[in-house]
Amino acid sequence: MPKKTRGCLQGGVGAKLCEHCKDHEQLWIFYAVVLAILTLIVFFDTGTNFASEHVRIWCQGFPIYTEWAALGALLLVAPFASIVHCMQLSQAKTRVLVTSFFSVLGIVCIGLAALNLRQTYLTMAELRKDCGKAGLTKEIEAVWQRADDIYTECDRARQKPLFKCPNLHLDKWKPADRALLEYLEETESDFHCSAFCQKDQQPLFLRQKKISKNGCAWHVGGRVALAGRAASVVAGSMGLFFFAIGLIAAFLPNL
Structure with missing residues (x-):
């Protein structure tokens, strides 16, 4: 019969994950809070945008996809952290892996935010400056x-x-x-x-x-601009958050 350590069974991947959660309890609580807050923001904002026919017609769902992509990026953090913990790599390799992962997530989210913002302003220009031309x-x-x-x-x-x-x-x-x-x-x-x-x-x-x-x-x-900017703020903020974690991981003494 496997023994329990601090409420976790010894041996196997499940035990490693359990010990990891116990050792980083405050970090996981912070992650859960951030995830819950972002989920509420995305659900509220995308629900509002999806209900607006103007946003659906002119933006073709781009702000909605941008926000859901940012939320999806945050959801990847938990399995990534668990996999890295189970791999038991050296400190140097772990640092490189963590820094690369969060930097890539940050770049992707910031890139999506920039693309969405560009599309928003192009659509707004079509409606306000070039209306009726094409x-x-x-x-x-x-x-x-x-x-x-x-x-x-x-x-x-x-x-x-x-x-x-x-x-x-x-x-x-x-x-x-x-x-x-x-x-x-x-x-x-x-x-x-x-x-x-x-x-x-x-x-x-x-x-x-x-x-x-x-x-x-x-x-x-104006309605299109409001939806597009809100989505870019959400995705861009998450991108900066991920990028900051990547920088911290690169210089953290005891990773």
Whole structure:
């Protein structure tokens, strides 16, 4: 019958891992706390972003993947520490392995944060500076212009809802264009704006008088920027954290 030492069975990999946890109890508690906090942040932030159709359409999930990658990197720390402990390498080899591991994790997380931030600013530029010139913004602007012309012809005072205009003929619209028209309705509702790329236009769906002077694309760009920056902050912070651990491990006297 194997003997127990400080609550751990002697012999085997399980015993080594148990002893490792006992010897570094405070470190593992710190790791668990950091993991729990980051998990809550990622779940809250990605849940908010996933619920936003604007982020899903324009960012294509990039901020969400960036934050989950940072969380995944943190999850790798526990098995790595256990494997290194079981390998029982020399102090010099352990130092090199630990330094390399955390440095690589740090570089990967910082790189993802930088890529996400770059993509965020490119998308924001497409929405705010180059709106209507190419891509999806051009398609949305064309749909808005078509609907605006129909609405003006139907009811210049815009007293009746757009969808009640007899000349709208939604059944003749392409499914993609109908989807974009619905998206325009959502942007007006979410940001209390009008048009998409153009400024100072009459809304297609809202009936309230106080609306933003900027086109809806400007506000969508702000929402995209908020999501992208938040994801980059999470991933970048984790990257710096890992990189700092790698530097500490490189110069720690008794690793």
